[in-house]
Amino acid sequence: MSLKTHARIAFAAIAALAFAGSAVAQDCAPSKWGADDEIGSANLVTPEQVLMASKLVKKGMSAPLGITISRDTPAFAPRSLSMQVVQPGQTGGTDPLGYGGGGVYNDDIIQMWFGIGSQIDGLGHLGDDGRYYNCNDAKEISQIGGLTRLGVHNVPPLVGRGVVIDMAKHFGKEFLEAGHVINAEDVKAAMEAQSIEVKKGDVVLFHTGWTDAKLESAPSEWGAGEPGIMPDVAEMLAEADVMAVGADTWGVDVVPPPAGAKVFYSHVVLLRDNGIYILETMNTGPLVEAGVTEFMFVLGQARVKGSVQMVINPVALW
Template sequence: MCDDHHGVTGDQSADTSRLLATSPSNWGRWGETDEVGSLNFLTSAEVMRGVRSVRQGKVFTCGEVIGSASGDPLWPGRIHAKRETVIDKASYVRGDLSSLPGGAEFADDKIEMFLQGSTQFDALGHVWYDDMLWNGYPATDTNGGMKKASILPIAERGVVGRGVLLDMARFKGKEYLEKGDLLGLDDILGCAEGQGVTIERHDILCLRLGFLQLLHIQGPDVFYRDFLEPGLTYSPALVDWFHRMEIPCLSTDTISNETELDPRVGVQIPLHCALMRNLGIAFNEICNFERLAEDCHADGQWDFLYAAAPLKVAEATGAPTNVLAIK
């Protein structure tokens, strides 16, 4: 998500409100002070169910590289992460520093980045409409830093359970989905059936679209031209399915976990509103499922232990994470 998304017009905001007027809600389900939403479904029993998916001992990290030479995948308008070396061997050669007592030396660096500029989790209060965040917190709680529904409660809790990967690109007969390709509930269910995997209640749903890999293949000039991410589109049936299945977390390898300006309803980011704001479903974005998907195609195991925790950043709208998938 990018800061520009909050610049919708009043008419668009009203359209979102009307569109989701009868959409299901989990507000109050876990009390008036809840800030982690559907992650409450991930009980200790669900963690153990995820552990039972570990059958081979294979470990995959699904975070994108931060500060890569070809550029990090991030929403247009955001600035790439900047890593800066602060201390190196040259610091000692120049005489800026002296070796430590005993002769040891060290290097140091720092990084400046958008907290949602790489593989990351959204805070539940990141997106809102009608001036209310997840669970009914007022939107004014975001002023100067998120006082409620920030990323910190999710970071302190962690996200662990049974993950299921669906290769939506391969299901659509492509190596990578392209700008404007749309997905619906039938695609999710059809892909799962084709892969021979059953999506169960409380599963962490992971979708591979492959789209962000085109950044490295096409280069940024082509990739960001007329930018339009492929992805899920809004429908009442899709939202009801997420609600009925009590999905705690949606994880994809795209920037927004949905197509941006949904052409079917003419509303921007309706699933952020229907799933995250209303149902409290955690959004994990900009993952890299390439190696994991390749291995799943090879051995036919599409479920795994999913484990992740964003950085503990106070009052933040999101934070980077490195997802672990253990098969």
């Protein structure tokens, strides 16, 4: 092959890459909340929404939506958790508090990934074509010391109406198996049968029974797959202008996906395309057992600057 031919091929490749990059930039539409927005659907938290949600608390009941985690909690590889409890300065009969008394105390040291157990996926967690929510370029915001934009620390308290849709009940099962597909028509049918209406600013949770059935009894199986939604569900909920979408599964999307389908593409539709938060491994079992379909949802996550995700324990009140 001649040098000229090599040059033509190289030029064609560069031109193709330049065109592709231009196409990505042109295809990326700024957020409806403005080109500088970093919090997406959290903009839906308004005084009116909070007051509306507060009226759902009629029995004075509450339930944690987070699960207990430990070093043994299965997680999306290579995530892990390690904790040590220490007693600083308490060797040789020293006075650790300096008050002249016999006080003792414990501290804890933890090394962990924030994406373990119950968690919120921030808008800088997953994108596509090199871009995240609101046209943020992966090369610009993804830094080893923390995201320069879209960090979870920016997210205000998420307060609003929550609904739980029992997909296990809809399919007549105690729990749905890994790989069980939930599509938009399934969700519509379940909502109609369970008299559930999704409204603007809602937090929508799906109950599949997967975590209750498998997390403790078969943790390896629990982490190897899951029932979950398809992108058409994400698109439907985005059209409804919801604030967050979650499930009692570790990844919300169906795993493994059907043949020919993109893995975790509901994440792309929700996070990148619409700025809608994802809530994973939600403890929906107690709500279903109590017959609760709507409730007040409250989440105030830890504010670690530049964080991508965060371990959470939202509260459901009804």
